[in-house]
Amino acid sequence: MEVGAEVAPVPVPTLVKRRPWSPPDTAVGRRREKFAWLLILPSLLIVLVVAVYPLVNTFYLSFTNKRLGSTREVRNVGLENYANLFTDPLWISSIVNTLKFTFFSVGFETVLGMIIALTINSNFRGRGLVRTSMLVPWAIPTVVSATMWQWMYHDVFGVVNDILVNRLHLLDQKVAWLATPSLALPAIIAVDVWKTTPFMALLLLAGLQVIPSDVFEASTVDGASKWQQFWQITLPLLRPALVVALIFRTMDAFRVFDVIFVMKNYAPETMSVAVYTRQKLIDLQRLGAGSAAAVVIFLIILAFVVMYTRLVRVEEG
Amino acid sequence: MTESHSAPTAVSRLLAETLTGQISRREMMKRAAAMGLSAGLIGTMLQVTGQSLSAQDKPAGWSLKAPKDLSQEFKGQTISVILGADGPVVPWEEAAVKLFSDTTGVTVKRTSGPESTTDRLALYQQFLGAGASDTDAMMIDVIWPGILAQHAFDLTAAMKANGAEYFERIVKNNTVDGVLVGIPWFTDAGLLYFRTDLLEKAGASAAPQTWAEMEKLAQSIMESERSANPDFQGFVFQGAAYEGLTCDALEWQYSNGGGTIVDDDAKVTVNNPAAIAAFDRAKAWVGGIAPKGVTTYKEEDSRGVWQAGNAAFMRNWPYCYALGQAADSKIKDKFDVSAVPMGEGDGATHADCLGGWQMMVSKYSKNTGPAAEFARFLTSPEVQTSFAIEQSRLPTIAALYDDTDVLAANPFFSKLKPVFQGGAVARPSSATKDLYNDVSTAYFTAINQILTGQGATADLIGKLEQDLQKVVSEL
Secondary structure, eight states: OOHHHHHTTTTOOOOOOOOOTTSSSSSHHHHHHHHHHHHHHHHHHEEEEEEEEHHHHHHHHBOOOOTTTTSOOBBOOOHHHHHHHOOOOOHHHHHHHHHHHHHHHHHHHHHHHHHHHHHSSSTTTHHHHHHHHHHHHHHOHHHHHHHHHHHOOTTTTTTIIIIIIIOOOOOSSOOTTTTTTHHHHHHHHHHHHHHHHHHHHHHHHHHHTTTTTTHHHHHHOOOOOOOHHHIIIIIHHHHHHHHHHHHHHHHHHHTHHHHHHEEEEEEHGGOOOHHHHHHHIIIIHHHHHHHHHHHHHHHHHHHHHHHHHHHHHHHOO | HHHHHHHHHHHHHHHHHHHHEEEEEEHHHHHHTTTTHHHHHHHHHHHHHHHHHHHHHHOOOOOOOOOOTTTHHHHHHHHHHHHHSSTTTTHHHHHHHHHHHHHHHHHHEEEOOOHHHHHHHHHHHHHTTTTTTSEEEEEEEEOOOOHHGGGGGOOOOHHHHOOOOOOHHHHHHHHHHTTTTTTEEEEEOOOEEEEEHHHTTTTOOOOOOBBBHHHHHHHHHHHHHHHTTOEEEEOOOSSSHHHHHHHHHHHHHEEEEEEBOOOOOOBOOOSSHHHHHHHHHHHHHHTTTTTTTGGGHHHHHHHHHHEEEEEEEEEOOOOHHHTSSSTTTTTTTEEEEOOOOOOTTTTTOOOEEEEEEEEEEBTSOOOHHHHHHHHHHSHHHHHHHHHHHHHHHHSSBGGGGGHHHHHHOOEEEGGGIIIIIIIIIOHHHHHGGGGGGHHHHHHEEEEHHHHTTTHHHHHHHHHHHHHHHHHHEEE
């Protein structure tokens, strides 16, 4: 095509510095820019339809009193939904629960994932088998594993109680793990740690494998201990991979829904912000109030992402 | 020569065996081919047996009968209906739909609805909220008349045409501002399941009538059974934070003379001493006669404990009866059902939470005539009789509880008639209209917090009263 013909006399790259957003200086450059826009247009359109429109619509709905399938008059209520949200003790406790869940699950998953990644990064027999079998918890759909754990935690028949009471004699009597308000959230966090640690380990393992081995060899020659090697070499070089893994997991954990909903439904002591939003949107058909909750979740996650990407940029200098 | 003589007899015997269900159609085909019959004849035989099988599906033949006076004026029209979720009920529904089509000449397109009631409601609200006319009739839960009334076609005339006495409480529940939102199709009620063998061992001759009697029996049975089975429980129910707990707790409250959550005029009535006493009693069960984990149990969790033979009493819906009597059940022939116990003070009464499904016609439908006729057909005494016999669904017409065929198929139905006539208590869905779920959610959340000891009962009920007042002020 014509374009191909014009690619041939590409001018030698000039050393003139351009401001990042200024239009190209040459006619060829401008034409190529137009063509580039044309190429990304389909993806832009898709993003517009599946991401931007729902987001804008959610923002809009959060300022109305719209209800699902209702003939009640829809009117603009300004910030009323937001005011109600932050005076609702259930929403406040949902945020606290979600923050606890995010902090502890991501924390444990990172530390355990790191230990596992370091272990399987070393050479030993049967490494392939260990790496594969490690991924089993991650491969089970959360709804299935949550139901499975619900039975394992069962106060009467559960295997957890059986092991702790009847086999190891660590407890005198059986504990209702999920029914005791103070134990329910820790029990659910444990399930998430069990499930997601392999994913964390895998992300960190990928980071470990790109660290060149000669760095370690050189430091060994210099007399560094294994402990020093970890803190001075492994961790700094692993940092980019670690930050990416943390971004993914934090965003994921903050939106937690399935494991909590399967095990505890709408019980307030474990309700996360996503469970709260579902209750408002689906069960109570309050599109306005539910959208306000969704907007707040969106803003919090956005804040996380901005924070983390800043971190990465600082890393890159 | 012998061939030509014996062949017709063999063919007719083969046909008869297939039609009565002694052999499958595949087996018939194999034998027919072995006899050396022509492909054309085998085809005809398949057609004959196929027609009669798809009409009845079960070779013995279902007792489906159409009401005699179905209207013929809608011949040639087509309606779309949403009925039960995929499962054993579908073949019966298809046979019923076919019978309606054959009798009236109306084409019916049947679709299965979602299994989860919450999802089903969300689906209905989407197309009803948009005023879509493509679905003409649908089955609705007993708690939805208030929520869906604004989209309903009045079925008062259609129900009257059936000329049967429907249970008054259900009809009242389904009537919103004078409009009959749905004709009662089949019903459900909370029941007390009890172990007859263990009650006898404990020296009791009949089911406990009051909560105090039930507690005493549960305690003594539990104590004696635990020596052999440390996991044995006195009583299991539905205590998780979900709609099921609203049913259980409303039974405790109402049966203790504590009234309802919200009365018929949408006045909040939950905060009273009798109700608080009822909730306190339930709170004492948790970790006592009931396992601590009961505050996370739903229907199937309680049935799991019960059907494994690990509980003396269970509160649950009628569906557990047939399952408990299944051949592989540990408690087969060792249990019975009765009304949920009651309190002892003033106004105490048996109270069984009302469940069940109704047939509704959308007011956006372009064929409300045949759709209403279809709703009337499905809820007619004739069709309900078959539904009870073949699918164990509880009829909504009192007279059917005396029907000998219905009782032969479901002996425990005889105990349920008084429950629906008197004791069944309805959740306040017609009074609270489209805000019912707000009311129920606030209620089951507070009760679950009481049961798990997250505050004093009176405080939590006081807070619930405030929350509910805020909700009903929006009505």
